[in-house]
Amino acid sequence: ERKVEQNPLFLSMQEGKNYTIYCNYSTTSDRLYWYRQDPGKSLESLFVLLSNGAVKQEGRLMASLDTKARLSTLHITAAVHDLSATYFCAVDITNDMRFGAGTRLTVKP
C-alpha cells in the first residue's frame, strides 16, 4: 500500500521556538510538495521538491527532501503566530498525488 505518514499530527509550540515536521513515504518518488491549509480554507502551495537533497526556504520555513530515506522535513525557525495552520506533504506518484494526514500547528504567544 502506498502510504504517506506525517508526524507529529498535532504540534503546539511557543513563539520563537524551532521545530521540525517529518513526512515519510513508502513508494519511490522524487517529487514531493508541501501545502498549507488554514481553517475553512483551501490548500496553498508552499514548496516543490524535485530531487534528492533538494532544499527550499521561504521566510521561517525550510523544506528538504531525502529520496533515499523517503523522507522530507519541514523546519520551522523562530515560530510566529501567523504560522498556525495545518501543513500537508504530498507525494507525486505518476499523476496520483498522495497526501499525508496533515500536521496541525498551533503557535502560542
Place this chain on the structure above:
Amino acid sequence: DTGVSQDPRHKITKRGQNVTFRCDPISEHNRLYWYRQTLGQGPEFLTYFQNEAQLEKSRLLSDRFSAERPKGSFSTLEIQRTEQGDSAMYLCASSLVGLAGGQSYNEQFFGPGTRLTVL
C-alpha cells in the same frame, strides 16, 4: 481573480438526492483534479483529467460518482443517490506540468472547495 473557482461553496442535501459541483480551473492549465477531504484528513484523490480526457479514477470513486470535463475547460462532479458517508469537502485542483532541470513536476493549485452535507 485568476485562481481555481468552485461552485457552490456549500451544499446541504437529503440522502438519496443527486448533487452536482462545478470547478473552473486556471485557464492555461490542462490538468484538473478532484479530491475529497474529510475532517482531520488529507485530501484523497478521486479522479483527474488531462484536457477533456479522464485519465485516472480512484478505487474510492464508486459508480454513483461521475465527472466530466467537456471541451477541456470547466469540470463537473456529480454524486447520485447521496449517502451520509458522502459528506465531505470536495476540492478541485488544476495544474500545468512544468520542467525544472530536466525533471517534470506537477504543482497543483487548489480551489476553495465545496462542502457537502448529506442529512
